[in-house]
Amino acid sequence: MGRDVHADDEQLARRAIGLLDLMALNAQDTEQRIIGMCQRALTPLGAVAAVCVYPRFVLLARTTLDRLRTPDIRVVAAVNFPYGxxxxESAASETRAAVMAGxxxxxxxxxxxxxxxxxxxxxxxxxxxxxEASGPNTRLTVTLETGDLRDPQIILDASRSAILSGADFIKTSTGKAVVSATPQAARIMLESIxxxxxxxxxxxxGGIRTFEDAKVFLSMAQARFGPHWVTADRVRLGASSLLDDLLIHLGVLAPGPYGNSY
Known part of the structure; x- marks a missing residue:
């Protein structure tokens, strides 16, 4: 009997929701936008992994999530963002301030x-x-901007450097570069891991907007390390617009401009 591909996709789409880092990283972001993102983070099919904001919004995000009784959704602070x-000292100072804010x-x-x-x-x-500035209890992601690094050896060197220097996660892209996440860069990063x-x-x-996009990268992680490795402790999808597509794929939202009001 053959595998049920549709059922496999549905299971992967559900899992992907729990791997999401929703992001609000635009210069024009407002407090209301941060609150709205935190509300979206608790979906009808469960919570996302984290919300990612500028350091100045960390306290608001943490307070909002706690009021929503979702203490397990993590708050990620983007520092040295987006230009690297x-x-x-500036990056370390931003880090200390973000940790103090929660x-x-x-x-x-x-x-x-x-x-x-x-x-x-x-x-x-x-x-x-x-x-050092983040302390022992705060997880550290290092975003490599692989679209600008381009060369496979340079991406590998940067991945190794980040890991050697204390990264808990390495990340493909800020999403602000012309070239964002690519399967080639992801493969190199997985090799360094x-x-x-x-x-x-x-x-x-970076550029991961649909379930089909996400499936490419999740399949690579599963193939390299096995399905049990693909949890929020090891794999994340930094992609806010992906959430609606996942919910549409799973039949929770109707497609269209008004589909995101669950």
Whole structure:
């Protein structure tokens, strides 16, 4: 008897909801938008993994989620975002402030331009400084902006540097670059994670808008490490617009411009 592909897809789509990091990372974001995102984070099919905001919105996001009685949804603070400055003290200072405001996780953009110039040490020092500033109980994501790094060897070097310097997750993209997440970059990052026995997680972000997009990356993670590895502790999907597509795919939302009012 053959496998039920539809049932497999439905199971994967449901799982994907619990792997989502919803993001509000636009300059024009308002308090109302942050509150609205936190409300969307608790879906009819369960909660997403996290919401990701600028440090100035961390306290609001945490307070809103607690009022909604969803303490397990994590608040991620994006620091050194989106340009990946090489200013180590600035990134560390942002990290400390975000943790004090209640961030559960820090997402720091790797200084990818210095890496492109052949300077690997600055990136390692910046990640290490943010690792120290975040403390032992706050998980650290390092966003590599792989679309700008481009070269497979440079992506591999940056992935290894981030892991060596204390990353808990490595992430494909800020979503602000011209080229975002690609299967090639994801494959290289997964390989670097395999080098440390799968003890570091991966976040796929940038241009992932549909279930079919997400399925490509989730299938790669499952193929490399097995389905039991694909949990919110090891895999995330940084993609706000993906949520509606997943809910439409699962029959919770109707397609169309008014479909997102569940």
């Amino acid at each position: 400055s090489a200013n180590i 961030a559960d996780e820090i997402d720091v953009v790797y200084p990818f331009r210095t890496q492109l110039c052949g300077d690997q040490q600055t990136g390692m020092d910046l990640v290490a400084a943010c690792r 395999a080098e440390v026995g799968g003890q570091v997680g991966v976040k796929f972000a």
